[in-house]
Amino acid sequence: MKTLTLGGGIVGLIALGKSGYLAFSMDHFKLSEFRGEHLFLSVGLLTKLDEFRERLGEPVMVSPAKGSMMRWNAPNNSQHKYGRAIDVMLPKTVDFARAFKIAKEVGFTGIGFYPHWRPFPGFHVDVRPTKKVALWGAVNPEREGQRFTTIGEAFSYV
Numbered sequence: 063m064k065t066l067t068l069g070g071g072i073v074g075l076i077a078l079g080k081s082g083y084l085a086f087s088m089d090h091f092k093l094s095e096f097r098g099e100h101l102f103l104s105v106g107l108l109t110k111l112d113e114f115r116e117r118l119g120e121p122v123m124v125s126p127a128k129g130s131m132m133r134w135n136a137p138n139n140s141q142h143k144y145g146r147a148i149d150v151m152l153p154k155t156v157d158f159a160r161a162f163k164i165a166k167e168v169g170f171t172g173i174g175f176y177p178h179w180r181p182f183p184g185f186h187v188d189v190r191p192t193k194k195v196a197l198w199g200a201v202n203p204e205r206e207g208q209r210f211t212t213i214g215e216a217f218s219y220v
């Protein structure tokens with residue numbers, strides 16, 4: 063087995079058949095931020111997340127909520143079941159419309175905006191296999207339960 067390390071800390075290993083494994087690293091995230099679940103997350107997802115963080119130039123934190131990465135018992139239509147989704151939170155001072163634009167540009171194929179997450183608003187981003195990008199919002203202004211809506215309405219809360 064040979065390994066090739068790119069940059070800083072190793073985040074994951076990509077199997078390359080007989081040639082061994084490729085270790086890949088992220089410039090803006092520490093391994094520990096993924097709480098061990100990096101092993102199950104799509105390399106494409108993590109690569110895009112790092113690029114999103116790079117271009118945004120603002121802190122991006124993995125949501126501390128259970129199920130923010132892998133959700134083994136999720137319904138089959140959840141990208142969290144397949145390691146293709148991650149929920150991230152951004153500081154309230156971030157320009158969320160700009161963050162959304164960057165998320166689209168880096169190539170996430172599913173983007174949901176959640177202005178009422180605590181402690182910070184955030185995005186669900188995923189790399190579902192599709193040509194048509196899925197966009198949605200989910201709001202919960204009165205803390206009475208989350209309601210899915212358009213991403214436009216969700217942006218009206220920030």
Ligand SMILES: [Zn+2]
Pocket residue numbers: 130142147148149186187
């Ligand atoms: Zn999610």
